[in-house]
Amino acid sequence: MAKQQLGTDKPGWxxxxxxxxxxxxLLMPLVAIVPVSFTAQRFLSMPEGEYSLRHYQxxxxxxxxxxxxxxxxxxxxxxxxxxTFLAVLFGLGLWYVRNRFSIALAALVFLPMVMPPVVSxxxxxxxxxxMVDVMPxxxxxxxxxxVLGHVxxxxxxxxxxxxxALSRVDKRIDMAARGLGASLWQSIFWVVLxxxxxxxxxxxxxxxxxxxxxxxxxxxxxxxxVVTLPRxxxxxxxxxxxxxxxAISVILIxxxxxxxxxxxxxxxxxxxxxxxxx
Amino acid sequence: xxxxxxxxxxxLAPLPLLLVLVYVLPFLGVAKWSFTDPEVGxxxxxxxxxxxxxRSVVIRTARVCAIVTIAxxxxxxxxSYNWVFGPPGRQRLxxxxxxxxxxISVLIRAFGWLILLRNNGIINSALMDIGLISRPxxxxxxxxxxxxGMTHFLVPFAVFPLASAMRQVDARVLQAASGLxxxxxxxxxxxxxxxxxxxxxxxxxxxYVFAIGFFITxxxxxxxxxxxxxxxxxxxxxQTVNWGLASALSVMLLVVVxxxxxxxxxxxxxxxxxx
Numbered sequence: 329m330a331k332q333q334l335g336t337d338k339p340g341w342x343x344x345x346x347x348x349x350x351x352x353x354l355l356m357p358l359v360a361i362v363p364v365s366f367t368a369q370r371f372l373s374m375p376e377g378e379y380s381l382r383h384y385q386x387x388x389x390x391x392x393x394x395x396x397x398x399x400x401x402x403x404x405x406x407x408x409x410x411x412t413f414l415a416v417l418f419g420l421g422l423w424y425v426r427n428r429f430s431i432a433l434a435a436l437v438f439l440p441m442v443m444p445p446v447v448s449x450x451x452x453x454x455x456x457x458x459m460v461d462v463m464p465x466x467x468x469x470x471x472x473x474x475v476l477g478h479v480x481x482x483x484x485x486x487x488x489x490x491x492x493a494l495s496r497v498d499k500r501i502d503m504a505a506r507g508l509g510a511s512l513w514q515s516i517f518w519v520v521l522x523x524x525x526x527x528x529x530x531x532x533x534x535x536x537x538x539x540x541x542x543x544x545x546x547x548x549x550x551x552x553x554v555v556t557l558p559r560x561x562x563x564x565x566x567x568x569x570x571x572x573x574x575a576i577s578v579i580l581i582x583x584x585x586x587x588x589x590x591x592x593x594x595x596x597x598x599x600x601x602x603x604x605x606x
Numbered sequence: 607x608x609x610x611x612x613x614x615x616x617x618l619a620p621l622p623l624l625l626v627l628v629y630v631l632p633f634l635g636v637a638k639w640s641f642t643d644p645e646v647g648x649x650x651x652x653x654x655x656x657x658x659x660x661r662s663v664v665i666r667t668a669r670v671c672a673i674v675t676i677a678x679x680x681x682x683x684x685x686s687y688n689w690v691f692g693p694p695g696r697q698r699l700x701x702x703x704x705x706x707x708x709x710i711s712v713l714i715r716a717f718g719w720l721i722l723l724r725n726n727g728i729i730n731s732a733l734m735d736i737g738l739i740s741r742p743x744x745x746x747x748x749x750x751x752x753x754x755g756m757t758h759f760l761v762p763f764a765v766f767p768l769a770s771a772m773r774q775v776d777a778r779v780l781q782a783a784s785g786l787x788x789x790x791x792x793x794x795x796x797x798x799x800x801x802x803x804x805x806x807x808x809x810x811x812x813x814y815v816f817a818i819g820f821f822i823t824x825x826x827x828x829x830x831x832x833x834x835x836x837x838x839x840x841x842x843x844x845q846t847v848n849w850g851l852a853s854a855l856s857v858m859l860l861v862v863v864x865x866x867x868x869x870x871x872x873x874x875x876x877x878x879x880x881x
Contacts, residue, residue, distance in 0.1 A: 337780035338789045346684040347696070350761070351703045353681065357718025357758060358710065360728055362830050365723050372721070376729065391672070414621045421617030429767070433622045440629060444819020444863055446836035447856050448629075450843065455632035480629055483621065512613055541711035544821055547840070561713050565826055567727075574721070577714045583708050 365574035407478035408536035415486035440482035445544035493527020642852030650854035682764030751827030771805020
């Protein structure tokens with residue numbers, strides 16, 4: 329009880345001041361975008377008393393935004409599906425076989441995750457420019473090429489997510505299934521994967537998000553034909569800054585905040601329900 | 607043994623096979639460029655160390671990344687410390703303030719800083735309105751912009767390892783120090799900081815490794831003025847069309863990252879040794 333009275337082992341006022349400064353620092357650039365998105369001017373500026381939704385409107389009327397959003401959604405869904413499929417296969421393999429060889433393979437598979445993005449970008453650029461005549465559907469500045477680039481970058485992250493979920497699955501349920509006569513594939517499909525389904529969903533979600541906002545590799549492997557949403561934002565940010573970028577940013581920030589809050593409300597409700605049941 | 611392999615090869619083979627084809631072999635191609643473009647030899651590597659422009663880019667990268675690392679780890683330490691030991695309300699606030707920026711794209715975050723720091727941006731306008739300055743302070747298109755934007759991006763990445771290091775600290779040790787009469791400052795500097803030192807070193811290495819390969823934020827906030835290695839590689843590839851130099855720098859970047867990764871690995875082991 330003396331602890332509460334003294335309390336000197338808890339953070340004091342000085343660290344509280346620093347932490348509130350840090351919080352302002354973290355939130356400031358996100359908050360700053362909001363007023364700018366409502367400016368009535370054609371250029372990037374504060375509203376100065378005159379508010380307008382014209383830049384939100386531009387997102388719907390100017391076809392370049394709609395096109396790039398649609399393209400990013402399509403690429404994100406396909407890249408996420410492929411990444412998740414590859415991550416689940418490899419993750420299961422690693423779950424069943426743990427020896428020096430499989431661990432060496434895992435080290436190889438995680439390479440794109442630990443590599444600086446610019447190095448991955450130049451590597452995939454090299455691959456895709458040399459595929460122009462050999463396999464044009466995955467070459468430089470094609471939708472297939474961007475999907476491939478995103479798969480390479482996102483799969484290690486999907487794999488980590490899936491492996492975390494898989495590590496919580498009890499190996500004995502697989503042994504029980506196999507002992508009762510299930511084949512390897514029957515056990516995987518009917519026993520192991522259903523028990524790791526949340527891991528698969530999280531992996532797919534993460535892969536989608538990584539593809540949806542991927543820019544470093546995309547910048548190297550596209551030019552004029554394939555313009556994803558981040559690429560479009562990048563183009564609009566370079567010289568004359570288009571205020572529509574502020575509008576799309578506010579929408580994306582709102583979605584993120586809503587998603588995090590929804591997740592927490594669901595979690596809190598489940599916890600409350602579990603308490604009631606217990 | 608071979609029987610087992612046949613069955614599990616279908617699971618284990620596809621992903622590594624794909625990566626060998628589209629990542630490992632092309633990397634060898636990039637490495638080959640660095641020795642053959644424009645002529646065979648070590649010319650491009652010699653350039654990395656002797657050319658005035660390249661050297662200034664490398665030195666600037668090392669310096670900016672060092673500043674960013676110190677700033678990020680310091681802020682992240684204050685955040686983690688309050689996240690783990692602070693009152694519950696503050697803990698929840700911190701959680702949101704770390705997670706929300708973490709999930710928002712690097713482009714949007716750099717764009718937010720551009721709005722704040724531009725010459726006719728929010729900060730300069732506000733300072734001029736209240737009469738503190740008469741001419742805008744240049745905060746973008748120079749190193750300052752990159753440092754602010756990169757620090758903002760990397761703080762959450764430093765918070766996660768630091769918070770996990772702090773959760774491992776036994777709260778009773780801190781209570782014991784307090785009970786024995788140590789003040790807040792003394793506990794912080796002689797107990798908390800030394801006990802989380804492996805976490806600090808780990809976080810600093812992670813931030814530094816991320817920072818040296820960083821490209822988007824400096825390109826937006828320094829606007830091609832104070833170019834760092836990653837953006838320099840992009841420019842060499844697409845504007846100067848000097849593929850050999852771009853490749854040589856990529857290979858060097860890779861070597862540095864591998865070396866730092868090795869140090870990180872040692873530190874993590876040290877952590878286990880002391881934990």
